[in-house]
Amino acid sequence: MATRRSRRSVTVIGLLLVTAFALVAFSESGSGTSITSSLRSVGSAVLSPLVDAVNAVTKPIGEFFAGAINYGSVSNENAKLRAQLGQVQEQGLIEQFERSQLAQIAKLQHLTFASGIPTVTAQMTALNESNFASTIQISKGRDQGVGLGMPVVGAGGLVGQIVATTRNAATVRLITDGRTHIGASFGTATNSLIGVVNGVAANKPLSVSYVAPHSMIPKGTIVYTNGLQGAQYPQGLPIGKVLSATTPTNAVQMSISLSPLANLDQLGFVDVLLWTQVP
């Protein structure tokens, strides 16, 4: 009896392992993407409303405790915010939320970069961040012309790249995701440098690889896409601002960190650039 039972256990465990492994393989190979996307959609459809409901209740509480723990920095921030609020009131800006949303869209309509590239404006519908990945969902998909690999920009600069699409929605991999690698250029016309910007993790600064040691890179330098690196992005999209640039002892490249120019914490609307990679 016990042997029969343990045989059944081995079979069940084996089946579960094989199923999980097959799902990973499907998910990674691309050939079974439709199966894994369907399963993901079902799970998400069931659990997301519950997650949203719990978030609606717990987020204000969490923010309250976060505020209590970070009292000093919150106090400073409050002082700054009060000053800003005063300015805003002077300018007669009421109905802040609606106006900020409108401002985001207006900024997207008048981007100083990516001129000449047609765009689709989309609203962020969900933020999916884990210890290992950072993506957002947007409200436009294949039916609106959004395709795989297209760059996504926000009011400040590059936000990410489309990695999955459905008819009316798409997934954007944020530039902070560890899978992001962007060919970049920065510096002055006389001292132009190139490197590769890498995502590290959610809420962490970006890093830059392959910059020669002891290059002159002042703090605050803006880093742009260079149109190289397989031309995954068009040239001239602002990516981030240099936070620090040093050359560690005996290093063969500089250690550079960037803060993204687009405010990834408060994305309301984004523009998808209808631009495809150069073959």
Added chain:
Amino acid sequence: MNAKVVLRVLLVVIAVVVIQASVMINLRVDGAHPELVWLLAIAAGLLGGAEMGAAVGFFSGLALDSLLPTPFGLTAFVGVLLGAGIGLLAERTGLAADGGVWWMLPALGGGLSALSVVAYDAFGIVLGEDQFSSVNLLVIVGVVAVVGALLMIPVWLAMSWAVGSRSGARRSRTSEPSW
């Protein structure tokens, strides 16, 4: 295992996954957040044996995978290994059952959660996913281990209620799962 137990276990799994995807994901220390889902597989393995541990690890992992942008099925895969492994150990040794020292559960929760994250990261690297090698694994392991140790007992109690095990004390000295 009867339908009532299945429903209760499902309820606990959904509750923990929802808490993970809503509350835990926002509790960040240096960019890393706790991961409760491993505790489900550990508790189920300890209480119900290898088969139950594997099943709970699989379904809780799959539920979380459907909410996260990481490779679909990877959390489920590690969950099965974890649940089956700890379940097998519990069946053979009576681990963490009656009469265990008070710190056994927190130690198991913290240690095995940390081990699971390392395994998850290792499998991700094997799959060629760049982000798994660029994260600060030490910080993630630290956060997951500490919160796992702190929350192992509540998750254990919830799973004990689900499987109908009195005071979390399962049939410890039998090698046969009771469900």
